Amino acid sequence: MSSAPLYELRQVVKSYDARAVLKVVALDIHPGEILAVVGPSGAGKSTLLRLLNFLEFPESGALKYRGQPIQPDAAPLSLRREVTTVFQRSALLSTNVRRNVEYGLRLRGERGRQVEIQAVIERLGLTPLAHKPAQTLSGGEAQRVALARAIVLRPTVLLLDEPTANLDPYNVGLIETVVAELNREQGCTVVLVTHNVFQAHRLAHRVALLLGGSIVEIAETQTFFESPHDPRTSAFVKGEMVY
Amino acid sequence: MQVIWDGLREGLRMLFSGDAYLWEIIMLSAQVSGVALLLSAALGVPLGAVIGLTHFPGRRVVQALVYTGMGFPPVVIGLTVYLLLSRSGILGPLNWAWIPQLFTVPAMVLAQVIIATPLIIGYTMAAVAEVDPNLRLQLRALGATPHQVTWTVLKEARQGVIVALVGGLGSIISEVGAVMMVGGNIEGATRVLTTAIMLETRRGNLDLAIGLALVLLGLTFLINLTVAQFQRKSQ
Numbered sequence: 001m002s003s004a005p006l007y008e009l010r011q012v013v014k015s016y017d018a019r020a021v022l023k024v025v026a027l028d029i030h031p032g033e034i035l036a037v038v039g040p041s042g043a044g045k046s047t048l049l050r051l052l053n054f055l056e057f058p059e060s061g062a063l064k065y066r067g068q069p070i071q072p073d074a075a076p077l078s079l080r081r082e083v084t085t086v087f088q089r090s091a092l093l094s095t096n097v098r099r100n101v102e103y104g105l106r107l108r109g110e111r112g113r114q115v116e117i118q119a120v121i122e123r124l125g126l127t128p129l130a131h132k133p134a135q136t137l138s139g140g141e142a143q144r145v146a147l148a149r150a151i152v153l154r155p156t157v158l159l160l161d162e163p164t165a166n167l168d169p170y171n172v173g174l175i176e177t178v179v180a181e182l183n184r185e186q187g188c189t190v191v192l193v194t195h196n197v198f199q200a201h202r203l204a205h206r207v208a209l210l211l212g213g214s215i216v217e218i219a220e221t222q223t224f225f226e227s228p229h230d231p232r233t234s235a236f237v238k239g240e241m242v243y
Numbered sequence: 244m245q246v247i248w249d250g251l252r253e254g255l256r257m258l259f260s261g262d263a264y265l266w267e268i269i270m271l272s273a274q275v276s277g278v279a280l281l282l283s284a285a286l287g288v289p290l291g292a293v294i295g296l297t298h299f300p301g302r303r304v305v306q307a308l309v310y311t312g313m314g315f316p317p318v319v320i321g322l323t324v325y326l327l328l329s330r331s332g333i334l335g336p337l338n339w340a341w342i343p344q345l346f347t348v349p350a351m352v353l354a355q356v357i358i359a360t361p362l363i364i365g366y367t368m369a370a371v372a373e374v375d376p377n378l379r380l381q382l383r384a385l386g387a388t389p390h391q392v393t394w395t396v397l398k399e400a401r402q403g404v405i406v407a408l409v410g411g412l413g414s415i416i417s418e419v420g421a422v423m424m425v426g427g428n429i430e431g432a433t434r435v436l437t438t439a440i441m442l443e444t445r446r447g448n449l450d451l452a453i454g455l456a457l458v459l460l461g462l463t464f465l466i467n468l469t470v471a472q473f474q475r476k477s478q
Contacts (some may be wrong), residue, residue, distance in 0.1 A: 053384050081386035091381040094399055104385040147383065159384075 004067065006031045006157065006189055007052060012061035014047050022047045024061070031156075034183050034190040036204035036221075038236065044213040045193040049159045052191060053085045064090055081108065084155045088162040090146035092134035097126055100134050101148045113152075120152045123178060140171030151182055158182065160192045164199065166206055172224045176203055197237060201225055209233050246449055254454025265451070269458055272416070272435040275348055279355035279415045282377060284408055287360045291367025291407065292393050296379070312361025317354075317414075321421030324354045328425065346427035351435070354421040359411040366410050366452065371396050371404020402474055408471050438463075 005028035011235075014022040022044040029035055037045050050056040051063060054075035063070045065079060080154065084104070090098050102117055124144040129133055129137065134145060143163060150158060158224055160179065164172040180203060182188045200207050201221060208218040209232070217233040228234045250455035257265045294305055317428045328345045337347065343349035374396050382392045397404060427435035428442060437460045443452040 019385055050380075053381055055380060077386070077388065083384075084386065085381075087377065087381060087384070089373060089377050091378040093378075093395070107385060107387050146381075152387070190476040 003031055005029060005064075006066060008062070008064040008067075010062045012051065012058040012063055013057065014044075014058050016050060020126075020213060022051070022058075022212075024048070024215055025216070027208070027215060029189065029191060031189055032183070032187045033205045034179075034192060034203055036192045036194060036200035036207045038194060038200050038207060039211055041195075041208035043210040046209070047189065047213075049085055049161050049193055052157070053083050053159055054080050055085075059238055061174075081153075084150045084153055085142075085159040085161060086146045086150050088165050090139075090142040090144055092137075092142055094130050094133070094135055096133055097121075097137070097145050097166050098130045100145050101126070101152055103149055103167040104153045108153075117152055120148045124148045125174060140167045143167060143171065143175065147178060151178070151188075154186065155188060157189045157191070160190065160194075161192055162195065165195070171227050172199075179203060196240075197225075208229065209236055247453070249369070250453030251457070253450030254457050257451065257454045258458060265454060265458070268436055268439045268455065269433065269436055269462075271348070271433075272459075273435075275351050275422075275435055275461075276353065276412065276415045277361060279352045280408070280412050282352065282356045283359035283363050283415070284412050286356070287363025287407070287411065288367050288397070288404060290360075291364040292371050292397050294364065295368035295371035296393060296396060306368070308365050309361050313365045315361070316420075317358050317418050318420035318424070320357050321354055321424035324350065324357065324421065324425045328353075346424060346429060346433060348426070348433060351422045351426040351433060353370040354425045355415045355418055358418060358421060359414050362414055363407045363411040366407030367397075367400075367404055370400040370407060373403060374399045405474055409467065412466060413463070416459070427476055 007027070008030040009024045009027040012024040012027075013020050021042075022027065025079070034057055037048060039045055047056070051058060054065075054070060055235065057063070057070070057072035065075075068079070070079075073207050084202050093103060098121065099123060100118070102111075104115070105111065105113055124147060126141070126144060126148060129141060129145075134142065137145065163179075167175070176199065179190060179192070183190050190203075192200070193201060198215065206218060206225040207221050209216045209224075209230070211232060217228055217230040224233065227236055228237060235241075273338055294302065294309065325345065327334045328336050328343060328350055329346075343353055357390045378399065379396060384396055387395065417437065419441060422428075422433075422435060422439050423441070426435070426438065428434050428438040433444075435459050440452050440455045440459070442456065445447075
């Protein structure tokens with residue numbers, strides 16, 4: 001990757017109740033890449049995403065976005081709105097599917113993008129559900145709505161926190177296809193947190209292994225899976241790591 | 244038993260014949276309760292949302308104060324407002340235009356706002372706290388400002404906020420002790436349904452007391468029916 005990094009993290013530490021849950025010595029995320037972050041539960045993957053979405057801030061170290069240092073609680077709204085997250089639990093509003101998809105645009109005062117909204121609804125196979133109450137959707141349908149709500153914003157960075165956990169193969173396939181297209185067609189940078197090493201292998205350009213809050217290894221996908229440098233990566237990839 | 248039936252019949256007759264005395268009391272009650280509810284809601288809903296959604300030093304103390312306010316005896320609030328506004332009190336001698344005079348509608352509204360606001364704050368606090376914390380994180384991740392998060396959470400908690408308003412209105416419309424103390428139950432000026440019921444019962448005018456009670460019950464029922472309809476539509 002030769003372009004200037006979109007994110008630069010240096011000596012970043014994030015703690016809860018005086019316990020450090022994330023200790024990133026150095027991490028660069030480049031524009032237009034799909035970076036998969038894998039690792040066991042409690043490794044700090046979701047915490048990393050919250051930092052990247054400026055929802056939380058590190059206690060120490062430097063977090064830069066587009067070369068700009070991000071100060072705690074002072075990330076400008078314009079920068080914050082370039083990034084969005086789809087969480088594992090879709091957290092939809094108690095209204096219909098279409099209004100959920102429109103929500104982020106309404107926050108930005110952009111109510112007129114009906115053609116784009118309809119296109120995203122169709123792309124995610126939500127047209128027959130558009131006027132259905134969100135509370136009545138299945139897990140897979142709800143997650144597709146959450147993804148539609150995020151991508152209609154045309155984000156610079158899309159953060160995905162276990163977006164397909166517990167979903168059936170149809171929904172997994174559809175969500176992966178849309179994410180890959182979004183990256184390819186719009187150059188959207190994607191950071192995907194997943195337990196699923198096969199998904200990381202299918203989607204990512206680079207993969208990072210996070211263990212105990214620290215990045216053990218980060219490499220091109222092929223290298224990561226076929227010739228990892230760290231024995232812990234090798235064990236994780238082979239499913240031999242007990243955690 | 245005959246007294247009750249006679250009272251019911253006479254009360255209904257007065258109500259539907261447009262009895263001036265009865266309708267004056269009804270209209271004043273509606274005015275006082277309406278204004279008091281609007282002011283309590285304007286104060287209570289945003290405060291409840293802020294206390295329920297934000298973490299700040301002393302939050303638990305503030306919550307304990309709100310809960311204490313929810314159970315405060317109205318008659319003590321009436322006495323407090325009386326002491327504040329009376330000529331020998333703290334605010335009364337100041338003669339400032341915005342300080343209500345004792346035995347006026349604004350004094351009654353003030354007492355009712357003090358009674359209803361902690362209820363609305365408390366119920367709103369509980370309603371917003373029920374909303375999934377993951378939703379708040381998701382809203383921020385979608386680019387919502389703190390105000391937009393609060394507004395959206397309030398909309399998600401609308402059923403609970405409606406209950407808060409109904410609770411507030413219930414405390415306002417049924418209040419008698421405090422409004423009697425600060426309003427004085429003056430005919431044509433500060434006499435409302437509850438104080439009139441008390442007075443007419445003491446005078447032995449049971450027909451009028453029952454008529455007034457029917458109106459009070461009917462009004463409360465109509466308001467709650469409207470709210471129930473609204474809740475059903477918003478689900």
